[in-house]
Amino acid sequence: MIYRTLFPRNMFAELDRLQRDLAQAFEFSPSIRGAVRGGFPGINVGNTQKSVEVYVFVPGVEPGNLDVQLEKGVLTIAGERSDPLPASDGGKVTAHINERFSGRFRRVIALPDDINPDAVEAGYRDGVLHISIPRREAALPRRITIQ
Amino acid sequence: MTTQVQAKPEPEVQVADSSLLPPVDVAEDAAGITLYADLPGVPKERLKLQVEAQTLTIEGDLQLEVPEGTEAVHAEIGSPRFKRVFTLSRELDSEKVSADFNQGVLKVRIPKVAHAQPRKVSIRVE
Numbered sequence: 250m251i252y253r254t255l256f257p258r259n260m261f262a263e264l265d266r267l268q269r270d271l272a273q274a275f276e277f278s279p280s281i282r283g284a285v286r287g288g289f290p291g292i293n294v295g296n297t298q299k300s301v302e303v304y305v306f307v308p309g310v311e312p313g314n315l316d317v318q319l320e321k322g323v324l325t326i327a328g329e330r331s332d333p334l335p336a337s338d339g340g341k342v343t344a345h346i347n348e349r350f351s352g353r354f355r356r357v358i359a360l361p362d363d364i365n366p367d368a369v370e371a372g373y374r375d376g377v378l379h380i381s382i383p384r385r386e387a388a389l390p391r392r393i394t395i396q
Numbered sequence: 397m398t399t400q401v402q403a404k405p406e407p408e409v410q411v412a413d414s415s416l417l418p419p420v421d422v423a424e425d426a427a428g429i430t431l432y433a434d435l436p437g438v439p440k441e442r443l444k445l446q447v448e449a450q451t452l453t454i455e456g457d458l459q460l461e462v463p464e465g466t467e468a469v470h471a472e473i474g475s476p477r478f479k480r481v482f483t484l485s486r487e488l489d490s491e492k493v494s495a496d497f498n499q500g501v502l503k504v505r506i507p508k509v510a511h512a513q514p515r516k517v518s519i520r521v522e
Contacts, residue, residue, distance in 0.1 A: 308501045
């Protein structure tokens with residue numbers, strides 16, 4: 250699975266990515282799903298006491314064209330993004346820079362065990378898909394009173 | 397199973413200007429240039445597009461609805477700012493730049509000045 254880098258020609262980002270790629274190649278037991286970073290779409294994950302918040306950066310993709318599934322604690326986000334650049338078949342348009350991702354994409358992330366898969370909420374705004382997965386009540390931290 | 401979500405915090409790369417470079421597509425046709433840029437999470441009012449002295453600057457601030465007390469465990473979009481600068485060439489008409497921003501994708505159209513529009517150059521063979 251080779252993706253185009255998310256932030257091109259940023260030397261530090263490239264070095265960072267190279268370092269990660271190397272780290273992965275030499276890692277004793279890498280993640281079973283391979284590289285976690287650098288693909289399309291970019292993903293940020295945050296934890297709160299009550300939920301797991303997932304932000305998927307999918308600019309230019311209609312929410313209706315996104316397929317989000319949660320099964321056995323694994324969240325899958327799939328979809329397709331079209332290429333605005335014309336195919337290079339001798340047309341009158343020249344593509345000078347072509348960095349944006351186009352085509353089909355699919356990303357998979359494993360979620361913690363204490364989530365409640367029946368109460369997932371998802372929203373789309375400004376090209377960002379926000380998925381909020383609450384934790385199970387029993388998993389919330391409770392203060393224990395001492396008798 | 398939870399290794400990806402509960403990943404160890406990785407050392408941040410320190411860059412003086414920590415804004416992210418949005419990826420772009422640039423296409424040219426006979427009448428001008430069209431640029432597409434990915435700026436996900438930037439609301440319309442936080443996008444700044446500026447053309448000044450042959451320089452096109454795209455800047456945007458990321459705004460996400462993050463619940464209080466959120467602890468970042470995995471961040472691929474590691475900066476809340478996007479910025480990218482392009483140098484325009486002289487045949488482009490910087491007065492007539494038009495832009496459209498929808499679902500995190502910015503589309504900028506820069507037409508060529510009238511006298512730079514294509515003319516067929518005839519080659520005389522003697």
